[in-house]
């Protein structure tokens with residue numbers, strides 16, 4: 001009950017005072033290191049402590065942004081920065097997609113638009129490593145990479161159609177107190193295309209041999225690999241000006257040193 | 258002699274490219290290069306005239322033959338759709354499709370065509386996809402240039418250089434999952450002048466599916482990665498779902514016509530032993546290529562491969578298409594029907610309609626003379642318990658393959674015996690079905706069936722036992738059938 005009123009309050013707060021939106025909607029993520037891609041890869045990556053939005057950015061929040069930043073409105077956006085799917089289901093500049101709810105994640109926005117949104121409130125997009133680091137946490141475990149149920153659930157959520165119509169906060173809250181890392185929308189990251197996966201599996205044999213040489217029966221690591229592979233394949237298929245129905249974003253923020 | 262040489266080269270080429278393909282999947286080596294032996298005709302030299310938009314069809318239909326048309330610029334426009342559809346009664350699945358169907362739209366081209374292929378990934382889709390056409394000579398069969406995000410489209414071109422029936426599929430990682438969800442189809446490259454004319458052509462493609470719940474478990478079923486890796490299929494079906502080719506959906510022909518089936522196998526895992534019960538294939542283009550085999554009973558269709566089969570239908574009846582790895586047919590769905598109508602042809606087939614009957618292995622021997630069997634059994638009547646015991650044995654050996662372990666039958670093919678209104682309504686009539694066989698339309702629990710149940714050659718004692726067993730199982734009305742009941746029905750016929 002407390003949490004609900006807190007959400008309501010913070011949304012109210014964001015709406016009325018867009019630019020002042022800050023800390024309450026974020027959580028601190030303690031740094032650490034992890035293996036980002038596929039079970040067999042040895043390279044560990046470390047992530048510094050940072051702040052991450054609890055929820056993906058919503059339609060309502062994005063609408064407020066558009067009111068104060070008209071150059072990102074549908075009719076005014078520069079085509080170099082957003083392809084013609086930009087806000088494609090919006091009837092006009094300031095009336096959001098009616099198929100989704102005000103509190104559903106904003107989608108059909110380009111990387112440039114997402115970046116501009118975060119910049120505008122003194123935040124930034126999370127890096128892919130930061131995002132993956134948070135996304136590997138289940139409800140209870142900081143690192144659930146080897147939990148086969150968790151991985152199976154992720155794969156199933158990737159297959160479920162139309163999840164962008166759900167409201168933010170409707171999936172699960174993870175170890176860090178962050179919601180919806182899986183099960184709602186794909187999310188932009190600042191360096192989304194830094195891992196070069198063409199999605200063409202046989203070419204990608206070089207990128208990760210283990211996926212195609214794994215013998216025997218499937219285990220948690222394989223499932224994790226499959227889920228990761230779907231995510232990286234998705235990222236490999238997009239460009240910064242692409243706007244996609246199932247792709248949203250949330251913002252991050254570095255801690256002051 | 259020249260012909261023979263050419264064929265041999267082709268076979269070797271085929272084997273090599275198959276090995277190449279397999280090597281990529283099975284080993285860690287990725288630097289092999291494909292064989293590039295010279296073509297029979299240099300198809301790359303064929304000039305194109307004009308342009309046209311390709312007709313695309315959902316199974317079991319195929320586009321019109323190319324006939325005598327010249328090579329042209331052929332525009333193929335295909336949309337990828339991820340959508341929830343029925344797998345079987347009460348079971349749905351989120352299919353990923355090329356063109357909205359599983360298998361995907363049939364593409365028909367001719368040698369020398371310049372195909373301009375546009376692949377569109379519908380905005381509502383969640384995943385990126387691409388297409389690898391086995392008919393394409395070039396890296397990844399077009400896969401690299403066709404990789405496309407949701408809400409976007411991509412166009413690439415290729416020239417059709419080798420005639421044959423080719424599989425296309427999605428090759429986006431994890432590739433097995435994309436194929437397992439239905440992302441495959443067939444593209445036919447006809448030789449100059451086209452394939453010989455036939456009366457009927459159909460598109461049939463097998464696929465195996467892996468669902469979280471067991472076969473028949475109701476509701477929306479998610480893809481099960483573990484079962485897929487273990488190759489433990491819940492459904493093995495033709496054209497994407499159970500019953501896509503049975504009952505009202507059966508493909509049809511008339512007596513005297515020649516039928517050509519374009520048969521593919523999307524896999525992802527299983528190799529199909531494609532067979533039509535009661536038919537012999539007059540002609541098979543082995544593996545969809547140039548080599549023709551004649552008088553074939555069952556042809557292998559590899560996962561990611563095809564075959565073109567042709568046969569003339571001489572007699573009317575229902576011919577059953579199966580994967581002759583037969584549990585897949587009777588328990589997992591790999592069953593289709595070809596209904597042939599027209600006059601009987603006694604010189605080809607005399608007697609009762611026996612075509613289309615599958616005699617399950619281990620079943621009682623059929624078509625032995627009736628006499629002798631009838632009165633062979635010892636005279637002392639069996640108790641209810643003894644009948645139940647013998648009845649179960651008979652059922653398991655003889656009836657189970659069609660009516661299924663718990664008598665639930667198979668939708669559109671074999672009626673249920675569990676809670677069957679037809680069965681409970683009239684005991685003599687039910688006995689009659691078993692001792693005399695049954696064909697023609699019947700309605701069981703509100704569903705229409707129009708198939709053939711072969712006459713079961715069983716003794717009176719066996720029939721009495723199996724009927725008693727059925728009536729006293731699966732919520733039926735507990736009738737006890739005696740041997741004299743069976744004898745009476747038998748003699749009244």
Ligand SMILES: [Cu+2]
Nearest residue numbers: 386427429435
């Ligand atoms: Cu795909």
